[in-house]
Amino acid sequence: xxxxxARFAVDAPLVLxxxxxxxxxxxxxxxxxxxxxxxxxxxxxxxxxxxxWALRIAGCxxxxxxxxxxxxxxxxxxxxxxxxIGAQVSILVDRSGSMNExxxxxxxxxxxxSKAAASRRLLGDFxxxxxxxxxAVTAFSTAPMLVVPMTDRHEAVRAAIRAxxxxxxxxxxxxxxxxxxxxxxxPQAANVSRALLIVSDGxxxxxxxxxxxxRAEFARIRxxxxxxxLRTKGSPAIADKPAxxxxxxxAPERHLDLFFKSLGTPYRAFEAEGPEAVAAAxxxxxxxxRDPIPYTERRPRRDLxxxxxxxxxxxxxxxxxxxxxxxxxxxxxxxxPQAAEAPSERIAA
Amino acid sequence: xxxxxxxxxxxxxxxxxxxxxxxxxxxxxxxxxxLTRTGVSxxxxxxxxxxxxxxxxxxxxxxxxxRLDTARGALRELIAALPCGSRxxxxxxxxxxxxxxxxxxxxxxxxxxxxxxLAALDWRMAWEGDSxxxxxxxxxxxxxxxxxxxxxxxxxxxxxxxxxSAGGPAFEGKPGxxxxxxxxxxxxxLSPIPRYNDRGREIGFYGAGDVQQENRFGPxxxxxxxxxxxxxxxxxxxxxxxxxAEHLSSVREPYLKTLAGETGLAYVHLDGPGGLSVPLLAAAxxxxxxxxxxxxxxxxxxxxxxxxxxxxxxxxxxxxxxxALTLKKA
Numbered sequence: 213x214x215x216x217x218a219r220f221a222v223d224a225p226l227v228l229x230x231x232x233x234x235x236x237x238x239x240x241x242x243x244x245x246x247x248x249x250x251x252x253x254x255x256x257x258x259x260x261x262x263x264x265w266a267l268r269i270a271g272c273x274x275x276x277x278x279x280x281x282x283x284x285x286x287x288x289x290x291x292x293x294x295x296x297i298g299a300q301v302s303i304l305v306d307r308s309g310s311m312n313e314x315x316x317x318x319x320x321x322x323x324x325x326s327k328a329a330a331s332r333r334l335l336g337d338f339x340x341x342x343x344x345x346x347x348a349v350t351a352f353s354t355a356p357m358l359v360v361p362m363t364d365r366h367e368a369v370r371a372a373i374r375a376x377x378x379x380x381x382x383x384x385x386x387x388x389x390x391x392x393x394x395x396x397x398x399p400q401a402a403n404v405s406r407a408l409l410i411v412s413d414g415x416x417x418x419x420x421x422x423x424x425x426x427r428a429e430f431a432r433i434r435x436x437x438x439x440x441x442l443r444t445k446g447s448p449a450i451a452d453k454p455a456x457x458x459x460x461x462x463a464p465e466r467h468l469d470l471f472f473k474s475l476g477t478p479y480r481a482f483e484a485e486g487p488e489a490v491a492a493a494x495x496x497x498x499x500x501x502r503d504p505i506p507y508t509e510r511r512p513r514r515d516l517x518x519x520x521x522x523x524x525x526x527x528x529x530x531x532x533x534x535x536x537x538x539x540x541x542x543x544x545x546x547x548x549p550q551a552a553e554a555p556s557e558r559i560a561a
Numbered sequence: 562x563x564x565x566x567x568x569x570x571x572x573x574x575x576x577x578x579x580x581x582x583x584x585x586x587x588x589x590x591x592x593x594x595x596l597t598r599t600g601v602s603x604x605x606x607x608x609x610x611x612x613x614x615x616x617x618x619x620x621x622x623x624x625x626x627x628r629l630d631t632a633r634g635a636l637r638e639l640i641a642a643l644p645c646g647s648r649x650x651x652x653x654x655x656x657x658x659x660x661x662x663x664x665x666x667x668x669x670x671x672x673x674x675x676x677x678x679l680a681a682l683d684w685r686m687a688w689e690g691d692s693x694x695x696x697x698x699x700x701x702x703x704x705x706x707x708x709x710x711x712x713x714x715x716x717x718x719x720x721x722x723x724x725x726s727a728g729g730p731a732f733e734g735k736p737g738x739x740x741x742x743x744x745x746x747x748x749x750x751l752s753p754i755p756r757y758n759d760r761g762r763e764i765g766f767y768g769a770g771d772v773q774q775e776n777r778f779g780p781x782x783x784x785x786x787x788x789x790x791x792x793x794x795x796x797x798x799x800x801x802x803x804x805x806a807e808h809l810s811s812v813r814e815p816y817l818k819t820l821a822g823e824t825g826l827a828y829v830h831l832d833g834p835g836g837l838s839v840p841l842l843a844a845a846x847x848x849x850x851x852x853x854x855x856x857x858x859x860x861x862x863x864x865x866x867x868x869x870x871x872x873x874x875x876x877x878x879x880x881x882x883x884x885a886l887t888l889k890k891a
Contacts, residue, residue: 224858230865236872242574245875271872274581281588282858307660350663354688359655359662361677366676371650372663381688400727513650517857521588524864528582531868535575539565 223284224253226555229280237271242531244538270530277524287512288511296344299405299501300362301536302385303335304393306412307351308382315486316445327442330487331411336373338494340366344507348396349373353381362396362506384469387426405503406435413442415468417460423471431476437472437479438497440490450481454473577867584864590856598852600647601845603741604705605636606659608716610692612810614755617748618833628746629684632715637679642838645669646850650708650794651678654716656689657696659704659781665808691723695729697821702824708756711845712741712826718813722773724841726782737825742844746831747812754810775803
């Protein structure tokens with residue numbers, strides 16, 4: 213009972229203080245007052261009595277309906293949890309300065325597209341292509357920046373993606389970015405498919421001291437890891453072994469790849485050397501992340517003013533009919549002679 | 562019978578009730594009237610440099626709160642107070658430039674992610690330690706122009722390193738082309754600036770020797786010649802180390818007001834975690850938003866007044882009648 217009541221609410225609760233006025237018809241009447249010497253003189257008339265009560269109730273209904281209608285009653289909206297197909301995707305975007313260059317490593321000119329602009333365009337299409345995906349966006353350069361927390365509001369996520377081709381900052385510090393990207397998943401149900409998508413055009417050395425912490429986090433959250441490596445032409449590929457010493461400093465891409473492979477979570481790296489390759493990679497990720505995901509659906513609130521105004525209208529109709537049917541007994545008989553001229557007309561009420 | 566009808570139709574109370582009935586019927590059938598409301602579209606740029614960590618505000622429970630906490634609270638309150646359909650973009654400021662986190666987001670439908678992003682604002686997002694306010698502000702104005710929004714720039718106005726004696730860079734844009742607010746955060750009295758280590762833990766406060774007290778790049782100030790130990794070649798800034806209060810921080814209101822005048826923005830002081838919506842709506846470009854005016858409360862109110870008049874007036878008349886009689890008697 214309390215639950216059902218709690219689902220109703222009004223916009224302007226203060227108006228409801230007027231409700232006692234709805235009792236007014238029980239004290240006063242809208243009908244004409246006819247002085248009668250002694251009411252006991254007439255016989256008891258159940259019909260008149262019933263009509264009198266009907267008019268009082270109609271007046272009460274009209275006033276109460278109008279007051280409640282003005283207050284704006286509605287039934288609250290509610291959220292329903294359902295299951296759809298999708299995934300929680302934490303997008304980790306490199307915002308270092310080199311992202312604003314083209315895949316050929318130049319400043320974009322004419323129709324050329326910078327790496328950031330290409331990823332902005334293609335990621336923007338990715339977000340919102342499926343209704344029940346949830347996204348979080350984290351940017352990183354020297355420091356990680358939480359841009360948008362995990363949300364199903366795709367318009368907000370696209371707003372964040374639209375900002376990624378703005379001029380970037382200085383350096384690429386992957387480790388802290390990874391930590392924040394992982395923290396975006398939150399402590400939710402474990403059966404949700406989770407994906408961490410890294411978009412970067414370079415790599416950096418992960419401090420061995422931080423590696424342990426990251427490993428523990430990956431083992432706990434177990435996301436599917438995708439690395440979209442936007443490779444500049446002529447720069448080393450992920451698999452390339454350096455000619456000299458094979459250290460993380462000499463080949464950070466290769467060693468980041470090795471680190472990801474050693475995590476024990478599902479991992480795929482996509483090397484993209486142009487916008488088409490990026491699009492292909494994103495299509496593959498989309499196809500891979502197909503698992504049930506619980507999502508909440510919001511049902512909008514329902515306006516109930518019409519019920520109140522409808523009841524008020526009903527009461528007013530009765531009151532108006534009552535007024536139309538009024539007949540002043542004394543005057544009708546003596547004062548107005550023309551009354552007799554049209555006896556056949558009847559009041560429609 | 563007709564006479565009754567005519568008489569009934571002439572009765573004021575009948576007319577009032579019939580009017581109320583028509584109004585109630587209209588309330589049932591009339592759709593809401595479309596109209597335009599004013600909203601805003603604004604880029605909020607928050608200073609996340611070290612001096613914003615100064616705790617010179619008090620939170621609701623009386624504990625000290627940092628300027629950044631207070632600014633964050635004020636923005637979160639602002640998005641809840643703005644009319645639906647308004648939009649907000651968010652940027653960070655440190656070093657000498659703003660960094661855009663996202664383009665404008667609608668404040669009602671996408672409230673949750675916007676509020677979450679504001680709640681996550683942290684000084685640890687800073688990529689460098691400098692705080693060149695004027696350069697950052699001018700570029701934030703450019704950024705707001707490129708997004709076609711107004712600007713809220715929240716800062717305490719403390720330049721680090723201090724401005725050279727010749728003053729800061731000049732504003733090259735058109736003053737007033739971008740409208741908005743500069744919000745000065747911080748108390749008027751000097752407070753110490755907390756200091757953090759490279760793992761982000763607080764380790765005390767900055768001392769006088771930890772920060773640059775005077776900018777010694779560029780030409781020396783005009784009064785350098787009168788300084789102790791001045792030598793045009795070897796000690797153009799005087800022989801003594803610079804002293805000052807740059808390791809302490811207060812809101813630099815005169816400086817921010819100068820910047821506001823230069824860029825054509827309005828200035829307000831941040832008095833607590835709230836109260837930004839009124840000055841923003843006053844300073845920002847009004848943007849027309851589609852809105853709807855629900856006529857039903859007005860129609861219902863008029864109908865209610867008519868019905869109440871019908872029921873109350875005879876009673877009132879009956880009450881006032883004896884009084885009139887006594888007046889006549891006297």
